[in-house]
Amino acid sequence: MSHPGPLLADYVDGTLDPSTRAEVDAHMRTCATCRGELAMATAGARAAQGLDEPAAPAGIGEAAIAEAARMAAERNPEVTPMTGRARRRPTTPRVLAAAGAAALILLLVVVAPKLGQDTTQNAAQIAAGGASRAAAYPQASYVEIQHADYTFAVLPDVAAQLRSAITSSDGLENGSVASSALGVGAPSAAAVPNAEDVSKDSALLPTATACLNKAFDNPTGTLSRVIRARYGGQPAYLGVYLIGPGSELPPNLLQLSVASVHGCEVLGQSTARL
Amino acid sequence: MADAPRGAPDGELVRRFLAGDAGAATELITRHERRVYAVCLRVLGNPDDAADAAQDAFLAMIRKLDGFRGEAAFTTWLYRVAMNVCYDHLRRAKRRPVLRRDDDAPAPEPALDDHADAVAGAHDVAAALEQVPEDFRVAIVLADVHDLPYDEIAKVLDLPVGTVKSRVHRGRIALAKALGIGAPSEPADRSATSKETRP
Numbered sequence: 001m002s003h004p005g006p007l008l009a010d011y012v013d014g015t016l017d018p019s020t021r022a023e024v025d026a027h028m029r030t031c032a033t034c035r036g037e038l039a040m041a042t043a044g045a046r047a048a049q050g051l052d053e054p055a056a057p058a059g060i061g062e063a064a065i066a067e068a069a070r071m072a073a074e075r076n077p078e079v080t081p082m083t084g085r086a087r088r089r090p091t092t093p094r095v096l097a098a099a100g101a102a103a104l105i106l107l108l109v110v111v112a113p114k115l116g117q118d119t120t121q122n123a124a125q126i127a128a129g130g131a132s133r134a135a136a137y138p139q140a141s142y143v144e145i146q147h148a149d150y151t152f153a154v155l156p157d158v159a160a161q162l163r164s165a166i167t168s169s170d171g172l173e174n175g176s177v178a179s180s181a182l183g184v185g186a187p188s189a190a191a192v193p194n195a196e197d198v199s200k201d202s203a204l205l206p207t208a209t210a211c212l213n214k215a216f217d218n219p220t221g222t223l224s225r226v227i228r229a230r231y232g233g234q235p236a237y238l239g240v241y242l243i244g245p246g247s248e249l250p251p252n253l254l255q256l257s258v259a260s261v262h263g264c265e266v267l268g269q270s271t272a273r274l
Numbered sequence: 275m276a277d278a279p280r281g282a283p284d285g286e287l288v289r290r291f292l293a294g295d296a297g298a299a300t301e302l303i304t305r306h307e308r309r310v311y312a313v314c315l316r317v318l319g320n321p322d323d324a325a326d327a328a329q330d331a332f333l334a335m336i337r338k339l340d341g342f343r344g345e346a347a348f349t350t351w352l353y354r355v356a357m358n359v360c361y362d363h364l365r366r367a368k369r370r371p372v373l374r375r376d377d378d379a380p381a382p383e384p385a386l387d388d389h390a391d392a393v394a395g396a397h398d399v400a401a402a403l404e405q406v407p408e409d410f411r412v413a414i415v416l417a418d419v420h421d422l423p424y425d426e427i428a429k430v431l432d433l434p435v436g437t438v439k440s441r442v443h444r445g446r447i448a449l450a451k452a453l454g455i456g457a458p459s460e461p462a463d464r465s466a467t468s469k470e471t472r473p
Contacts, residue, residue, distance in 0.1 A: 009439040009443040036457025040446070040455060041450070043453070049419070051316065051399055056307040262321070
């Protein structure tokens with residue numbers, strides 16, 4: 001018999017029929033090369049078989065579940081989809097400066113005005129009196145899903161611009177104020193890729209909130225906005241917290257906290273005084 | 275719409291999803307997420323990359339489910355989808371200008387150990403697995419970590435069974451080498467034979 005080669009895979013597994021196994025055994029007695037291969041293949045198999053199957057991180061099926069809901073709704077229009085739209089994440093997992101800048105514009109145009117509006121409404125509620133703390137600060141009611149990649153470098157600017165959106169009424173109405181302050185020019189349809197692709201997912205809010213709570217150890221403040229995007233290339237939740245001195249007073253601090261979707265670990269944080 | 279039954283076979287869940295039941299897809303994903311993440315982790319070697327790949331695999335699964343004909347087991351089909359995604363990730367990793375793990379400097383050669391029984395922890399094995407060439411690595415991950423039969427691996431990878439066996443065998447040897455396990459020392463063939471015949 002010549003060198004048994006791939007038959008040794010079956011030999012290691014113990015699945016050779018008796019006659020073939022006897023032939024391989026006979027060859028082994030005279031071939032040190034195959035004896036060595038067999039010993040190493042046995043050790044390699046044993047090592048690989050000892051590897052466990054680790055638990056999957058939370059949320060890895062989330063995008064597919066959203067996509068399934070969308071597709072199922074198309075097939076069966078009577079069913080309300082879980083989310084308005086689902087999309088594939090960026091295929092380039094690493095940070096690109098251009099993507100970061102575009103994402104920043106997107107955040108300012110899409111998120112900041114809404115945050116400001118809610119705060120304005122909240123101020124009116126406070127002025128009217130009788131608002132509890134829970135009602136006093138706007139609370140997130142859904143997760144905004146953005147096809148964007150944020151970077152550590154832009155985080156302070158994002159927090160500062162969110163602050164501007166709250167404290168400047170001009171900023172509430174016009175995204176160009178915020179973006180021009182960053183020197184990136186006035187946004188246009190072409191400058192905000194995927195802006196039409198931003199969707200809201202209220203079903204994801206408990207998961208996102210729990211993830212942020214875990215990462216930041218139940219942070220103080222009211223979670224006013226939650227964004228699901230990427231940060232430094234990895235899936236992330238961005239939580240915007242409003243922090244104030246008391247239930248009857250408006251918030252005086254804005255905290256932007258970023259946690260990884262997988263493992264809920266701290267990725268970044270930036271604070272702006274209101 | 276009724277919830278997808280947890281005990282329903284995969285094929286039934288596929289049928290229900292294609293009929294417009296999103297809950298059936300959720301059950302499929304929940305049922306297989308550990309398996310898909312694990313195979314991606316062992317092939318790619320990095321938890322972040324594995325999580326990305328697993329997400330992509332499930333998206334691909336959802337989008338391709340209408341192409342699942344039931345000719346193979348659903349798990350075989352899903353492994354195939356996952357492996358295609360993993361190979362895409364590996365190709366992209368090679369194109370990156372700076373690799374996080376495969377630095378320019380080759381990994382240090384481990385000192386060979388004559389003892390095939392050398393004990394290696396799971397962490398060592400996982401790290402050693404990354405040094406195994408990717409085609410061999412995929413083969414032993416499917417065969418030895420996920421315990422797939424060779425004919426099923428052949429369907430997953432679209433390869434002849436003989437090629438699968440060859441890759442598994444060579445992968446096992448490569449893994450042993452990466453763990454510092456060498457062939458037992460013995461003299462050349464002729465003397466080895468005489469040695470074995472001694473009492």
